[in-house]
Amino acid sequence: MPFLELTLPCTEVEQPRYERALENVGALAVTLSDAHADAPDEQAIFEPGVGAMPLWAELSLTALFPGTTPRELLLHALEAADDGIDWSHVEFREVADQDWERAWMDQYEPLKFGERTWIVPWNHALPEGADRDGSAVVRLDPGLAFGSGTHQTTALCLQWLDGLAGRGELDDATVLDFGCGSGILALAALKLGAAGAVGVDNDPQALIATADNAERNNVRDRLAVYLPDDEPAAMRYPVVVANILASALISLADELAARVAPGGRIALSGILAGQEDEVIARFERAFEQLQLARLDDWIRIDGVRRR
Ligand SMILES: C[S@@+](CC[C@H](N)C(=O)[O-])C[C@H]1O[C@@H](n2cnc3c(N)ncnc32)[C@H](O)[C@@H]1O
Structure with missing residues (x-):
């Protein structure tokens, strides 16, 4: 099943609040990574995980939703879940499940x-x-x-x-x-x-x-x-x-x-x-x-x- 992946930048202080809102609207998984980990090697070191910790100074929070989730509806739900967060910075992309969950384990x-x-x-x-x-x-x-x-x-x-x-x-x-x-x-x-x-x-x-x-x-x-x-x-x-x-x-x-x-x-x-x-x-x-x-x-x- 393909997934809808949502990514947004956050700080360590913001992370628990963002994560709560994402979970409240039904995120299947929420993952944190180094916002500047562009190189494939760094990405491979990162360990995907529900509830994984913010381990870097500048974070990128990524949440996974069912692939059929309408993006506009999701944004409305997030605003309703926490209107104190600026959700306009989120980015969406579609991913295949094996990309998300376990590809890193090959290494x-x-x-x-x-x-x-x-x-x-x-x-x-x-x-x-x-x-x-x-x-x-x-x-x-x-x-x-x-x-x-x-x-x-x-x-x-x-x-x-x-x-x-x-x-x-x-x-x-x-x-x-x-x-x-x-x-x-x-x-x-x-x-x-x-x-x-x-x-x-x-x-x-x-x-x-x-x-x-x-x-x-x-x-x-x-x-x-x-x-x-x-x-x-x-x-x-x-x-x-x-x-x-x-x-x-x-x-x-x-x-x-x-x-x-x-x-x-x-x-x-x-x-x-x-x-x-x-x-x-x-x-x-x-x-x-x-x-x-x-x-x-x-x-x-x-x-x-x-x-
Ligand atoms: C960095 S991982 C460590 C996992 C493993 N012990 C290791 O050393 O690789 C931190 C774990 O702590 C959990 N965690 C974070 N805050 C917690 C809390 N307040 N109470 C209990 N568990 C917590 C997270 O869900 C996550 O699984």
Whole structure:
């Protein structure tokens, strides 16, 4: 079935409001990308996903509607949904479904993180090295959820988990993956020795992708998935990883801190270089030994929950 694709520029601040309006008028999927990613390579790095995050300074928001949707009617509906937004800048084009959803996966190759962590596309042969004893292999089909391993923010979290495993700090732990997307981090933690994992996401499609990937990796019985309000509030985790936007980390700081057991560890990702001080300022009361790691323009902050 062909789709009608709507694209419009937006800023990180505008993004949630725009996304809400698009979803309210029935968008099948809403995706964000770098407004200046013209080169095919950059487009390939972008991971399509319902509820994917704004990860760049200037964003382009793209929404998908059934191909039969009349454009004029859609614009009227958007104005009715939120007349405070200037919808005159939207652009339309028709796309075939395979262009939209999965074309990028043709370039998806196995990836190694740290000493032993492998992310291998579900349909790909196991690469040399991944079959060695001690390797932790996650078989992944991100589907429409964010989290294939190709984004720097995910890579920073996988490297962190791999490092914890190297020091035996995941053994028997239950890991909370807040903003689980495809489930990539929760699954990596399980493969690296965690006893259990909990994936939380506010996008129901991400929870489906996470559960499917858990089945694919034969760890479904050790992984629970929840929408944020359903996750048992009394749980305290020795290891928490949250790869969401800096602004979301800042507003969720107290909630996330409350989830980490005293002496437990947290890694925060999705932070653009330049945003780290603001994030540290919100987390330093609850966490000590804060450390920064950087990959390209992206920062990871990790720390230990004060006792
Ligand atoms: C950048 S993706 C990370 C996916 C995966 N954990 C990874 O590292 O690749 C962020 C995920 O967080 C989810 N998310 C964003 N804000 C959230 C919130 N306030 N509560 C729960 N999930 C959220 C999004 O739906 C998305 O799946």
